[in-house]
Structure formats: C-alpha cells, structure tokens
Amino acid sequence: MSPETPWFLSQLSVTEPIQPFDLSTESQSLRLQQIVDGEQVVALQLQRQVQLSNLVSQINNEIRSTLDLNEVLNSACRILCQVLDCSRADILITEPGEQKTLICQGEYCRRDYPTQIGNRISIEGNAYLRMLMQQPRALGLKRFSEFPGLSKQTHQIAESLEIRSTLATAMWYRGQVNGIIGLHQCDREREWLDWEQQLLEEVGNQVAIAINQAKIYSETRRQVEREALLRLVTNQIRSTLDLDTILQTVVREVRQLLDTDRVVIYQFFQDWQGSVVVEDVAEPWVSVLGQMGQDNCFSSEYANLYQGGRIRAINNILQAGLDSCHINFLRRLQVQANLIVPILIGTKLWGLLIAHECCSPRIWQNWEMDLLQQLGNQVAIAIHQAELHAQVQESAVQAQAQARQLEQVLYDLRTTQAQLIQTEKLSSLGQMVAGIAHELNNATTFIYANLPYAQTYADSMIEALSLYKTAFPDPPDAIAQFNSQSELEFVREDFPNLLQSMKIGADRLKELVLTLRNFARLDEADRKPVDLHEGIESSLVILQHRLRTGVRIDKHYSALPKVECRAGQINQVFLNLLNNALDAAGSRGEITIHTWHDSNSVTVSIRDNGAGVPVDIQARIFDPFFTTKAVGQGTGLGLSIAHRIVVEGHGGQLRCISQPGQGAEFQVELPLIGQS
Structure with a gap:
C-alpha cells in the first residue's frame, strides 16, 4: 500500500489463506479441503466485519x-x-x-x-x-x-x-x-x-x-449568549442612566446574537408618526436613521395591536398579507423579513424594537422572539428610568426651592430601582434553585426507579452463579481463568454493597432537592406557617461553597412555633445576613446562630466574630445603596432589602448590635400575632 493511501484503507486488508491438512486418502483430503475452504470464507467474512466495525469506530471517534x-x-x-x-x-x-x-x-x-x-x-x-x-x-x-x-x-x-x-x-x-x-x-x-x-x-x-x-x-451556547446579553443590559440599566449607551448596546448585541442585517429602535412621536432613533446595521445595507426610517403607513389599528403586547414575526414580506404601502416602505429599507416587538412603558406604546433581514427571507425561531421580547421589556425599563431621571434633573434646574420635593423624588426613584432589583433577584434565585431542584429530582427519580430492578437482577445473577458453581465445581480452564482475572468472587460480595452505596447517594440527593425546594418556596407567595429553622438550613446549603474554607458554624436552636410569613422572602433575609457575616468573619471565622421566642415574637440572631460595625454608621447601614465594601464588591442593597422585607413586609424588627472589634449581631424579630 502506497504512503499516500488513507490510513482507513489499511483496516480492510485480507489475511493469508489457511493451508489444508495433509490426509492419507484422496477422498478424505478433498472433503477436508472443502471444509477448510468454507471455514476460510467464514473467517474472511468475520474478519471483514470486524475490520468494518473498527473503521466505523475510528470514523466515529474523529467526527x-x-x-x-x-x-x-x-x-x-x-x-x-x-x-x-x-x-x-x-x-x-x-x-x-x-x-x-x-x-x-x-x-x-x-x-x-x-x-x-x-x-x-x-x-x-x-x-x-x-x-x-x-x-x-x-x-x-x-x-x-x-x-x-x-x-x-x-x-x-x-x-x-x-x-x-x-x-x-x-x-x-x-x-x-x-x-x-x-x-x-x-x-x-x-x-x-x-x-x-x-x-x-x-x-x-x-x-x-x-x-x-x-x-x-x-x-446551549445560544442560551448562554442570550443570558449574557440580558445580564449585560440589566447591569447597564442598574449602573447607568445614560439611555443612549443602553439603547446602542441593545441594538448592537441583538444584531450580533441574531446574526441579522439590521436592528433598530423606532420611536413614536405624535399621531403614530415616528422614526428610527437608534440603529446597528451591517455592510452593505444602508442606514435608516431619522427621516429615512419614517413610516407613513402605520395606523392606529396597528398601534392598538402592539399596545396589547403583539409580537410579529414576518418571514417574507411578500407573503405576509401586508398592504402595498407597507411593502413599498419595507422594500425602500431593503427589508425582506423582520421581527417586531413593542416597547411598552406601562400601557403607553413608546416604540418598537425591530430586527431586519435584508439579504433573504428568514424563518424566525421562537427563542429569537422570546429574546427580543425580554429585551423590549428591558429597554422600556431603561427608558422609563431615564425619563424619571430627566424629570428630576429638570426640576432641580428649574427651582432650587423645590429641593426637598426633588430629594423625595430621587428617593422614590432609588426605591423603585431597589424594588426592581429585589424582584429580579428573588425571582432569578428562586427560579434557578427550583430549576436545579427539578433537574436533580428527575435524575434521582430515575435512579430510585431503577435501583430495585438492579437489586433484583443482581440477586438473580448472584444466585445463578452460585447454582452454576454448585453444579460445576470444576469449571473449564478458560472459565476458571476468567473468574480469577475478573475477581468474580469479590464482585459477588461487593456488588450488593455497591447498590447500597448508590441508594445512600440517591437518598442524599433527595434531601438536597427538598432543601433547595424549601429555600425557593416559589409556590408559597402568600403567607403560610413556616419552620424558620428549615429556612436557615436551606440558606446554609446554598452557601456550602463558602463554608468549606474552614468557617465554623455554631447553632443554638430553641423549639420554635411556626411563623406565618412569606417563606421565600424570609429565606432571602437569612441568605443576605449569612453572606454578610461570612464576609466579615473571613475564611477561618466563626458564626453563631441563636433562635428563641416569647409569647409575641420569634427571634433569629446571626453573629460573626469580625471587626464589627462602627457606631457612627450603624444608623445608615439599612439605607439603600449604602455600603462599606470596596467599589465593585457590594451594591448596598442587601441590608436595605432585608430591612424592607422584615419591617415593612412582615411588621417585624431588624436590629444591629455591634461594638468595634467585637463582631456584629443582627437580630430578626418576627411577630407571632397581629402581623400586618
């Protein structure tokens, strides 16, 4: 075979022919030769089949x-x-x-x-x-x-x-x-x-x-990219009120992720007339900013549909039943397919977020529609926040005498933003935990469902081996050698232990799933009687990655009555307080958790042995956006959200007790009666 022959062809070689036996008579020799020839054919066919299987396996490995x-x-x-x-x-x-x-x-x-x-x-x-x-x-x-x-x-x-x-x-x-x-x-x-x-x-x-x-x-990669884009836009909304930067980021990232020719934001002005105000376009397609993107065919009928949340995917403008005015308008923009979602601020239709496909018709996928809709919602939040910010700034310039009123507006704006972040944080965390719990539960259920059968099969095989050993105490050499090499006796003894280990692991998974579900409590949005100890333990499970560094947890639990509360929100309070305690105590610190109750309330205390909270800032630690952490390490929302949940949401108290150098203690007190 030449050096240029592909290595795969070397797998298809033919073995040397088998030589016949030398017999004493001619008829016996002929008969034996026929048998040998037949065996050679069978052997050759088997060899070809093995070689073909090897070749397929090698091809499979490469692809x-x-x-x-x-x-x-x-x-x-x-x-x-x-x-x-x-x-x-x-x-x-x-x-x-x-x-x-x-x-x-x-x-x-x-x-x-x-x-x-x-x-x-x-x-x-x-x-x-x-x-x-x-x-x-x-x-x-x-x-x-x-x-x-x-x-x-x-x-x-x-x-x-x-x-x-x-x-x-x-x-x-x-x-x-x-x-x-x-x-x-x-x-x-x-x-x-x-x-x-x-x-x-x-x-x-x-x-x-x-x-x-x-x-x-x-x-999966697209899903990761979508989530990354949503995080990018959300983070920009949180970190800046520069609307132009946010909108330009949206259209740029959407065009790249959807791999489409143009993405625009169309804004309405008066009588449903408007134009393209933000755009990202790939070469060689023309820009449609300003007057070029003015749509004179948009009617109040269309507006009512989009105001109701309509999402429209047009795979081919010539086959979508559009009127001639709209077809001509889209042709002028070189559009052959487009995807449109509304930008709604409350019930007001502010504008449209639109993806254009110019090179050919396109079949839009469901995930593309979902992504554009979510981004349309984020754009609406950004615009709403920018408008509020602009109003505040304008009021500040117009009348310095309204300083107190403006301060209240700014506080309301920050409160609104904090509530938005709280809602997103709780929802995202709850959905993530619930999703993980669901997937783990599926896997655990599958394992549990099959373990009894595996045990039955194992028992049957072990019994069969025992019967075989009894019936044939002296097996052939090949079987005896196989038994020795495979340590069959050890396998018979260890296999039940292996199944028992699998059952223990499955039991542990079930406990973990239950813990995660208790933490998420997505199905318990209303008040229900809750065991607070379960919430604390669930939060500690979520923070296991931080506890493995050597942090010591001392628990002093009292017998507590169940507290009527919103479990998901209270769990978020525990998670925030434990997180802060871990930050203060360090990787080798100590955290002490006490619980007690009287006739009116239940109290949970979380204490760390860190540096403590300076007395002069203790009055401010529950203010929104106030943080003592370095830039980029804290948002100043954790304690503010926890305070709002405990005090305003449950009629309780959240107290900080600290002396410099003696650590800090946060007490969560929830009422047993007369809850708001």
Whole structure:
C-alpha cells in the first residue's frame, strides 16, 4: 500500500489463506479441503466485519472529536471520500424550523469538481430525495440520470455537478430524518458494493447523532449568549442612566446574537408618526436613521395591536398579507423579513424594537422572539428610568426651592430601582434553585426507579452463579481463568454493597432537592406557617461553597412555633445576613446562630466574630445603596432589602448590635400575632 493511501484503507486488508491438512486418502483430503475452504470464507467474512466495525469506530471517534457542526460534517465527508475513493461526499441537513428544504452544509471534493456547499434543495417534487427519506437503507445508483421520476430541475443540478453514479442514505435520529449523506462518482459509472453501502449507513447513523449533539451544543451556547446579553443590559440599566449607551448596546448585541442585517429602535412621536432613533446595521445595507426610517403607513389599528403586547414575526414580506404601502416602505429599507416587538412603558406604546433581514427571507425561531421580547421589556425599563431621571434633573434646574420635593423624588426613584432589583433577584434565585431542584429530582427519580430492578437482577445473577458453581465445581480452564482475572468472587460480595452505596447517594440527593425546594418556596407567595429553622438550613446549603474554607458554624436552636410569613422572602433575609457575616468573619471565622421566642415574637440572631460595625454608621447601614465594601464588591442593597422585607413586609424588627472589634449581631424579630 502506497504512503499516500488513507490510513482507513489499511483496516480492510485480507489475511493469508489457511493451508489444508495433509490426509492419507484422496477422498478424505478433498472433503477436508472443502471444509477448510468454507471455514476460510467464514473467517474472511468475520474478519471483514470486524475490520468494518473498527473503521466505523475510528470514523466515529474523529467526527465526535468536536462539537462544531461544520467540522463534524466536513470531517465525515473527507473520511468517506478518501476511504471509498469517490469524487465528492456531501451532507445535506434540514434547516431549523423547516422540514421541506435541505441545505448542503458539509462537503469534500476531490480534484476540481463543482461544489454545492450552501445550496438549498427542495424536497417537494424531488423523487430521489423523497425515496431516500422513506427507506432505512442506502440507495446506490450506477446511472443516476436514469432514476425514474427525476424532475428537470434535478437533472440540471446533476449535470452541473457532473454526477454519474451515487450512493446515499438518509440519516435517522429517534425516528426522524435530520439529513442525507451522499457519495458522487463523477469520472465514471460505478457499481456500489454491499460493504460500501453498509459503511455509509453506519457512518450516517453516527453523523445523525453527532448532528443532534452539535445542535444541542449550539442551542446551549445560544442560551448562554442570550443570558449574557440580558445580564449585560440589566447591569447597564442598574449602573447607568445614560439611555443612549443602553439603547446602542441593545441594538448592537441583538444584531450580533441574531446574526441579522439590521436592528433598530423606532420611536413614536405624535399621531403614530415616528422614526428610527437608534440603529446597528451591517455592510452593505444602508442606514435608516431619522427621516429615512419614517413610516407613513402605520395606523392606529396597528398601534392598538402592539399596545396589547403583539409580537410579529414576518418571514417574507411578500407573503405576509401586508398592504402595498407597507411593502413599498419595507422594500425602500431593503427589508425582506423582520421581527417586531413593542416597547411598552406601562400601557403607553413608546416604540418598537425591530430586527431586519435584508439579504433573504428568514424563518424566525421562537427563542429569537422570546429574546427580543425580554429585551423590549428591558429597554422600556431603561427608558422609563431615564425619563424619571430627566424629570428630576429638570426640576432641580428649574427651582432650587423645590429641593426637598426633588430629594423625595430621587428617593422614590432609588426605591423603585431597589424594588426592581429585589424582584429580579428573588425571582432569578428562586427560579434557578427550583430549576436545579427539578433537574436533580428527575435524575434521582430515575435512579430510585431503577435501583430495585438492579437489586433484583443482581440477586438473580448472584444466585445463578452460585447454582452454576454448585453444579460445576470444576469449571473449564478458560472459565476458571476468567473468574480469577475478573475477581468474580469479590464482585459477588461487593456488588450488593455497591447498590447500597448508590441508594445512600440517591437518598442524599433527595434531601438536597427538598432543601433547595424549601429555600425557593416559589409556590408559597402568600403567607403560610413556616419552620424558620428549615429556612436557615436551606440558606446554609446554598452557601456550602463558602463554608468549606474552614468557617465554623455554631447553632443554638430553641423549639420554635411556626411563623406565618412569606417563606421565600424570609429565606432571602437569612441568605443576605449569612453572606454578610461570612464576609466579615473571613475564611477561618466563626458564626453563631441563636433562635428563641416569647409569647409575641420569634427571634433569629446571626453573629460573626469580625471587626464589627462602627457606631457612627450603624444608623445608615439599612439605607439603600449604602455600603462599606470596596467599589465593585457590594451594591448596598442587601441590608436595605432585608430591612424592607422584615419591617415593612412582615411588621417585624431588624436590629444591629455591634461594638468595634467585637463582631456584629443582627437580630430578626418576627411577630407571632397581629402581623400586618
């Protein structure tokens, strides 16, 4: 075999023929030779099957070495083209959200044959593709042009690609076709062998799995990018009131994440007339800022729909039933598809957040609509906050005499912002914890459901081995050697212990799930009788990563009656106070938790052995945005939110008791009767 031969072909070598036995008579020799020849054929077939399996395994390892879909597809095409010595290998996959069209996304060509990478091929009217997608086996054609029922368009495609012979198969994953993998011979007509068809089918199965994994990875990455974008916008809203910066960030990041041609924010002024005020556009598409983006076709009927929260995805402006005025307007903007969400401030329709696709029609996905809607809501918050800030600034300039009133407005603004952050923080944390608990519960349920069967199977196998050992005390050498190498006796003794360990782990997972659910309490928005000790323990579980550094926790719990409260909010108070105590105590500090009650109230005390809170700032520690931490390490909202929850939300008291150098103690007192 030459040095340039692909390494895969070396797997298909043939063994040396087996020599016949030397017998004493001619008839016996002939008979024995026939037997030997038959055994050689069987051995050769088995060897070929093993070699084919090894080859498929090696191909599988290579195409699964990456989660990048294009690398997976191109690698599979290159390997097949080299192994089977064909002219071209193509992989067509179904487009997201569209099952009637295939797109060529993977290809490998030898020599200078034409390429079809990126081409979209309709399944409707294509008899060849329809047959492939209706059968589980590969289809090999020596003369592709003679396949019955080929349309004129298919003939033209085959001629342009110089296809003479083909071997192709549909790629199936969980009962659905997610693509087609095909081989082309362009320089001659070719008879396809059974092992070549079998190889293509095996590789097609593996590629189908790899495509699904790559799509899952791509979706996961998109989800991470979406969440990162939402965090970026939310953080900007929290950290700045510069509306231009926020809006420009939104359109820029949305255009990049959606990979679309233009994203704009359209603002209404009077009588539903308006224009594009913010934009991010890719070359070579024109800018539509200002007068260029004025829409004279927008009516009050449209406004009422968007004011009601309408989200509109137009995949093709020529097929969406738009009136001629709107079609002409969108054509002037070079738009072929767009996605529109309203920007609502209360019940007021301030404007629209719009994504434009200019190069071609586009099928918008549900996740794209959800993302744009969430960002539209964030933009509304930013605009509302900027408007409030502008009003405050204008009032301050107009009349210095209104200083007290302006101070109250600013306080209200900060309070509104703190409430928004509190709501987001509680909701995000609760949803995250509930989501983790749900996923853990699913896994634990699966393990629990299968452990009894595993125990039964294990008992049956151990009993079978015991019976076998009794019936055959002297097993053959091969079995005895296997028993010795695999330590079968140890396995029989240890396997029940292994199952018991799995059950203990599953029990621990169940306890963890219960703890997480108790912390989240998403289903308990109203007041309910709650065991406060459960909330403290749940908070400590959430903070386990910080407790492992060597922090000592001393608990002195009294028998407490249940307290009627909003459990999720009170848990958030405990989490904030414990977090602050850990910050003050340091990685080797000590935190003491006391609980007690009298006839009127229940008190939870959390004390650290840190540096304490200076007396001159103790009166300010519950003010919004006041913090003693370094810049970037604290928002000044934790104690403010905790104070609001305990005092205003539950009619209780939150006290700070501290002396410099003697640590700090925070007491949460909740009433047992007469709660507001």
